[in-house]
Amino acid sequence: MLSFIKAKFLNNILPGFITGIVLQFNWAKSILLEKGLINCFVQHWGRIILSGIIGILLFLLIDFLLRRIYLPSKNKKRLDNYYSFLDSFNILILYFFFKPADLVLIILILFVPIFYLLKNKLVYILAKKEIKNLYWCYLCILLFLYYKEILLIIVSGNTQNYLYYFSLLTSPLTFIIIPVLYPRITKIYLIILGILFYITSFITNSHILLYKADMPPSTYYAIWETTFTESTDFIKDYASLSILLPNLILLLLFVSIIVLKIRKPYFNLNIRDRILAVVIIIVLHFLFNSFYYNIPVKFVDSYLKFRAELNKYRKEFQLRKNSPLGKQARIQCSSLDTSQIFVLIIGESASKYHQGLYGYHRNTNPLLSTIKNELFVFDSVISPHSHTNPVLAKVLTFANFEDMDALYHKRSLIEYMKDAGYKTFWLSNQQFANEHSTIASMIGIQADVTVFTNINNIDSVGSKPIYDGVLLEHYQKALNDKTPKKFIVLHLMGSHSDKAKRYPDQFKKFTDTIDIPYREFNRPWVYEIINIHDNSVLYTDFVLYQTIQMLKVKNENSIWLYFSDHGEEIFDYRDFWGHSEANSSIYMFDIPFILWLSDKFKNLHKEKATNILTYTHRKYQTDDVIHSIIDLAGCLSDDFIPNKSIFNDQFKYEKRYIYGHDYDSLVIINKKKSIID
Numbered sequence: 001m002l003s004f005i006k007a008k009f010l011n012n013i014l015p016g017f018i019t020g021i022v023l024q025f026n027w028a029k030s031i032l033l034e035k036g037l038i039n040c041f042v043q044h045w046g047r048i049i050l051s052g053i054i055g056i057l058l059f060l061l062i063d064f065l066l067r068r069i070y071l072p073s074k075n076k077k078r079l080d081n082y083y084s085f086l087d088s089f090n091i092l093i094l095y096f097f098f099k100p101a102d103l104v105l106i107i108l109i110l111f112v113p114i115f116y117l118l119k120n121k122l123v124y125i126l127a128k129k130e131i132k133n134l135y136w137c138y139l140c141i142l143l144f145l146y147y148k149e150i151l152l153i154i155v156s157g158n159t160q161n162y163l164y165y166f167s168l169l170t171s172p173l174t175f176i177i178i179p180v181l182y183p184r185i186t187k188i189y190l191i192i193l194g195i196l197f198y199i200t201s202f203i204t205n206s207h208i209l210l211y212k213a214d215m216p217p218s219t220y221y222a223i224w225e226t227t228f229t230e231s232t233d234f235i236k237d238y239a240s241l242s243i244l245l246p247n248l249i250l251l252l253l254f255v256s257i258i259v260l261k262i263r264k265p266y267f268n269l270n271i272r273d274r275i276l277a278v279v280i281i282i283v284l285h286f287l288f289n290s291f292y293y294n295i296p297v298k299f300v301d302s303y304l305k306f307r308a309e310l311n312k313y314r315k316e317f318q319l320r321k322n323s324p325l326g327k328q329a330r331i332q333c334s335s336l337d338t339s340q341i342f343v344l345i346i347g348e349s350a351s352k353y354h355q356g357l358y359g360y361h362r363n364t365n366p367l368l369s370t371i372k373n374e375l376f377v378f379d380s381v382i383s384p385h386s387h388t389n390p391v392l393a394k395v396l397t398f399a400n401f402e403d404m405d406a407l408y409h410k411r412s413l414i415e416y417m418k419d420a421g422y423k424t425f426w427l428s429n430q431q432f433a434n435e436h437s438t439i440a441s442m443i444g445i446q447a448d449v450t451v452f453t454n455i456n457n458i459d460s461v462g463s464k465p466i467y468d469g470v471l472l473e474h475y476q477k478a479l480n481d482k483t484p485k486k487f488i489v490l491h492l493m494g495s496h497s498d499k500a501k502r503y504p505d506q507f508k509k510f511t512d513t514i515d516i517p518y519r520e521f522n523r524p525w526v527y528e529i530i531n532i533h534d535n536s537v538l539y540t541d542f543v544l545y546q547t548i549q550m551l552k553v554k555n556e557n558s559i560w561l562y563f564s565d566h567g568e569e570i571f572d573y574r575d576f577w578g579h580s581e582a583n584s585s586i587y588m589f590d591i592p593f594i595l596w597l598s599d600k601f602k603n604l605h606k607e608k609a610t611n612i613l614t615y616t617h618r619k620y621q622t623d624d625v626i627h628s629i630i631d632l633a634g635c636l637s638d639d640f641i642p643n644k645s646i647f648n649d650q651f652k653y654e655k656r657y658i659y660g661h662d663y664d665s666l667v668i669i670n671k672k673k674s675i676i677d
């Protein structure tokens with residue numbers, strides 16, 4: 001009786017039901033794509049269930065007719081074949097692995113007879129007892145993939161399109177080829193592969209737990225771009241039980257599969273079956289195209305892309321070195337500026353919301369505040385990204401959101417200023433691994449004078465930190481240089497990552513907790529991060545003030561411009577600190593943007609200087625800042641677009657995007673503070 005029901009279920013009920021619901025889901029394919037499997041079912045469950053029941057009845061009717069026609073003839077084999085054909089309709093379940101479309105349904109229906117012919121062979125292979133190791137191998141990889149997804153759903157509350165979760169089921173298939181071909185090495189293979197998966201999962205899961213969002217491509221980039229130092233800083237900054245525990249659970253699950261489940265006997269297929277299995281896996285690999293979802297693959301892929309981009313950039317530089325920039329637009333500098341010192345200071349992770357000058361309740365800018373009336377404090381400037389390198393690729397070149405190609409075809413800021421007749425200086429306290437390690441260092445070394453004070457891993461754990469103040473002596477040398485026109489860039493370490501290492505002891509001024517506003521997530525660690533961040537801002541205030549004072553002593557026609565590469569969120573309104581695009585908030589993009597002009601400049605350019613006073617509320621994004629810089633310098637060319645200069649009377653507001661979201665409608669219309677609120 002039981003076997004009769006089981007046979008009925010497998011031959012009629014299941015394939016009938018699957019066929020019925022798949023036809024119905026195909027009808028609802030637009031809802032399926034937009035709202036996912038569950039919502040689609042919730043919305044149309046009556047119709048779907050009914051269709052499934054009709055499918056079952058139809059298959060039972062066929063069964064009934066078959067018995068009527070074939071049972072009398074006692075042709076058992078023929079009847080079995082027909083049943084086997086009926087249950088081949090189970091393959092229609094694959095519909096959910098593809099983007100729903102009529103074509104998919106048609107192809108799958110056409111595939112039913114092929115599956116029917118291959119099925120016996122497949123079932124024979126798959127039912128072997130020794131094949132259990134392979135299943136566990138597959139499940140082990142699947143564990144890493146779904147563990148990450150479950151963490152993400154728990155912490156963020158967001159789910160992906162259903163298709164993505166189905167695709168994950170097929171992602172590990174490609175990794176099974178090795179144990180299919182060489183069963184004996186299954187265990188050692190899975191250990192090596194598992195370690196790879198574990199390390200990459202550890203990073204991804206930690207990111208998810210920390211930022212409550214999946215790792216965006218920019219973060220994979222950032223990981224490859226940051227040096228070893230920063231990774232250790234990162235771990236030091238964030239290591240906590242709530243992050244380590246979920247990773248530990250994953251480790252235990254992984255180890256127990258290897259220890260308890262992968263064991264002899266290893267399966268033993270003949271060579272023909274092995275090849276058949278490999279061929280099927282390869283076909284599935286290309287059919288489902290989900291190999292990329294494997295976590296280590298994402299890392300390798302992002303690394304290759306990262307290398308490719310850097311190499312492309314390096315090649316362009318090489319090309320340009322070999323052929324002079326004859327084709328570039330001619331630069332015409334204002335005849336008023338026979339001599340000029342242009343100082344550009346690029347800060348690091350400086351939050352606008354933690355600057356006294358911008359209204360922060362702590363006076364983190366005590367020195368700049370004393371010369372407040374000499375400063376143009378722009379209050380509505382944002383960065384294009386929340387990570388240094390993508391920002392600087394746009395800040396230091398003509399590349400912007402509309403035209404990334406300018407990165408390769410137009411001069412960098414340094415090359416431009418050189419062509420405009422300036423002697424250029426690049427003074428950086430940022431980590432420097434080699435000239436090709438970041439876009440900033442590649443552009444930096446184009447300068448006539450280059451100083452990197454923070455070479456290799458000097459900034460590593462336990463070593464003596466190098467404060468931004470070391471740049472001042474090099475800055476003084478640059479100021480003393482006899483060339484009439486000088487363009488001096490200072491690239492600060494600012495408030496980067498391990499903020500406690502960014503300032504000397506005498507700047508350890510903010511240690512209290514009483515003046516930090518009450519929030520329910522306040523705890524000692526939160527107070528500490530806020531305090532060390534504010535101390536680092538205090539120190540940057542000192543460095544910035546010194547650079548202005550030293551410039552004043554020169555009494556020259558001078559321009560001084562400071563802005564941070566991007567901002568930083570420091571427990572400003574939620575239990576979070578740092579910067580990550582997937583979790584973008586206004587705190588990571590709103591940056592301090594401050595201009596100082598010498599009296600000589602103001603006298604030479606009276607109208608310009610007075611006008612700028614009225615420009616300080618302009619809504620601007622620094623992907624276009626190169627236009628503002630050359631505008632101020634008064635060195636224009638066909639590359640210059642006046643609309644894109646915050647200092648120009650022809651300036652036009654452009655839509656500003658953070659991680660694909662319209663910043664201004666997010667903040668002004670929707671009053672949001674982050675894209676995921």
Ligand SMILES: [Zn+2]
Binds near residue numbers: 348386387389565
């Ligand atoms: Zn940065």
